[in-house]
Amino acid sequence: MKLNLLNYFLITLIAIGCTNNTITQPSLAPVDKVVDNYYGIDLTDPYRYMENLQDTGVVNWLKEQSDYTRIVLNSISGRQELIDKMHEFDGRKSERIYRLQITENDYYFYLKQTPDDETGKLFYRKGLKGEEMLLLDPENYKDDTLNYSISVIYPTTDGTKVAFEISPNGSESAELRIIDVVKNEYYAEIMDRVWYAGLSWLPGNDRFTYTPMHSKDVHDTKRMLDLIVYIHNIGDKYDNDTPIFSSTMYPDLNMEPKEIPVVYYDKDNDKIYLFHYTVESNLKVFIADVSEIDDKKIRWKMLFDRDDKVYGFISTKVDIYAYTANNAPNFKIVKTSLNNPDIKNAKTVIEEEKEGKIESFVITNEGLFYNLSKNGVKQELYFLSKDKKEAQQIDLPVTAGRLRLTAKGIDYPDLWININGWTTDYTRYRYKATDNEFIKETLSSQAEYPEYKNLVVEELMIPSHDGVMVPLSLIYDKNLNMDGNNPVLIRGYGAYGISSNPFFSPSYLLPTTKGAIFAIAHVRGGGELGEKWYKAGFKTTKPNTWKDLIACAEYLVKENYTNPGKIAINGGSAGGILIGRAMTERPDLFAAAIPEVGCMNTVRAEFSPNGPGNIPEFGTVKDSVECMALIEMDSYHNIQDATNYPATLVTAGFNDPRVIAWNPAKFAARLMAANGSNKPVLLWVDFKSGHGIGDSKSQYFESLADKFSFALWQSGHPEFKSNY
16 A cells, blocks of 8 residues: 555646746645444544654655645735734843753752854853853754753752753754853753653752653654653663662562653652652642662652542642642642651642632642632732731732742742733732732833733633633724724644633734734633633533534624634634534534644544543543544544635644644544535644754744734735635
8 A cells, every 4th residue: 555655646746837937736645544443333434544653655645745734834914014023022121031951059940042042052140130151052952953941950959960851853862961060061961852841850959750661762652652761860871770660670560551650759748759740730749758768679659649639739748738639620729647657638728719729729828829810811919927817818819810820949939920911011029928018020021012912812602512610801993993893813722631721922913903803712621710620621522612612603703803704713722622523513604724733633643652641631532421522622523525615724843742643644634535515624744843842933933924814815804815
């Protein structure tokens, strides 16, 4: 079959010709049907062969489609204007600082990006106003054609060393390097395949724990199964590193092959914690004394199991404070003894709120701070001091759509609060509890955006198909005429219990300058309204996710904001399920659909490299009930022949370690063959990108412009046209 497919693709390449400076769309992908029987249901998979991304014919087809798509997108009038404006916005800030880590002795480590930089450079300085020192520029990391970016930084507690993960072309297959900060020199070792955010420095800051993957190849289906935790001593050859945990070393801990083991050290109490990570937010954690780490056998003790529903915790010298949804779907904070933990009988410190979700908390030497979220779009801040029994609300200096808390540690008063909204930029404050004072300490430079001075935000509650009220955020110019003809871009996600909190991006707001409405549907499966909201869009209840989006679109039509010929929908990754199933269930309701690096073939997802770890979220075909749910949420298998589908732009990253490129590619191939309308179906595979993480600034701007110009073109905006 491979030779026949390759011959077909070679013939197709020859057939694609240039006539009058135009290029015709490449031929449809050949069909090679595979039929699977799932519990009595025959499911035909006409493009199974695309799962072999080593096949030259498959890769050629992806490239042909991408070349054509690039020509079409680049031809859209108005697209380049969007890109130019994004760069102009970017130039208004002299620097953007992110990934900030502050050590206990007040060393600041961070990534900084200027208008001239494609990605962030690694810097450090002593204190807020200290002299800035460059440690690494990723653009000079290696002399080759790969685009490198830093994903994680790990300074030691004393700031004398910093480790970092750096990966090429969005692959997230990171190399780990260590820098002697005092000498500004690299240590010799180069450690590859390190799992994201899996390093922890041990006492003395001369060694650390880490978890490597088996392979750098993002298409390797075994690279994330049965992983092992090692200890590395600075200066040693990492080939000789000592394993300290694996499923074979500790079979009694029942670690599944898909669970990723990570060991973290807590210097405040000299404990080590063993996490069994999957996509599940409810943690599975074991605890032991750090003194045992060099013993032949560590005496691991269960701290939390998944049915305890602990989503996060902070340890002090004597207690463990846990953030849990157990018998509290809007979350509560409890505490138990560090040395004799008993989470099932833990004392409640902060009760569950009925009118909001407790979203996060931190502890300083002055007490406990937590934020309360209302519908995922409004935040309140509370403080429980050590000498009081009830928490007090703190008046914020500005309205907070999103609020993020960071603290230096349990022995320090230092607390920082980052606040932003849909139309208000990120501002960082230091909060002094003793004086109830907020002091601005925003590290990134500030800028003005007068283009958005007339924007308004509406926060609505929309009845869904079953009467449940769904939050819907709308952002638009206050002078917009609600005559039913406005372009609308609806964005959504709805998975893993992740909330679509407000974010501020001048580039993302650009469609509002063209008379469009930017909408965010807070569908079920997200975390905006607590654990119940999450579980109401999960596995067998997943249809609520896309039905909520459909209800939001119908509401906007009914209330004369827009009409079906003007609505574009967009979501990425797990949000591909949301977009794919909304457009396949209601193709008449949308002008355009844009699933980005989306999971579109859920029935086959568990057979991809990142698939096993996602089984807890979506299910497995090995379970009859979950298999039926996977079939129902599978956009690829819900495409119907000769159906008038909306214009569709499908994107993928060839180096994507999270949603493998064949998953959206199969969906695009099937949609091209089945579509009964004359609307375009385009596939863009970026061969220098992955899941979007680690993309350069230019890649990010290009992808935004692709999305916006395609949506506005298909909604009939006069400034966005193409001859294709």
